[in-house]
Amino acid sequence: MLTAHGVDTLIVTGASTVRTTVVDAIQHAFRPVVPREAVGDRNPDAHEANLYDIDAKYGDVVSLEE
16 A cells, blocks of 8 residues: 555654564565654663664664654
8 A cells, every 4th residue: 555655665663663663664665764762662772772773774763853
């Protein structure tokens, strides 16, 4: 449905770091963008590691302002 409407970029937010959603997005040819302030996790170290990995491999981690 998204592709049919010309969507090519997804802004991914959530109560967890959303790594799996970002990987799914890239596998379906979407460009994932993750606003740092719009995601969280109960483990801050794992959260930062996942954000680093997302930014390095799968999508863009940006500030909410960006």
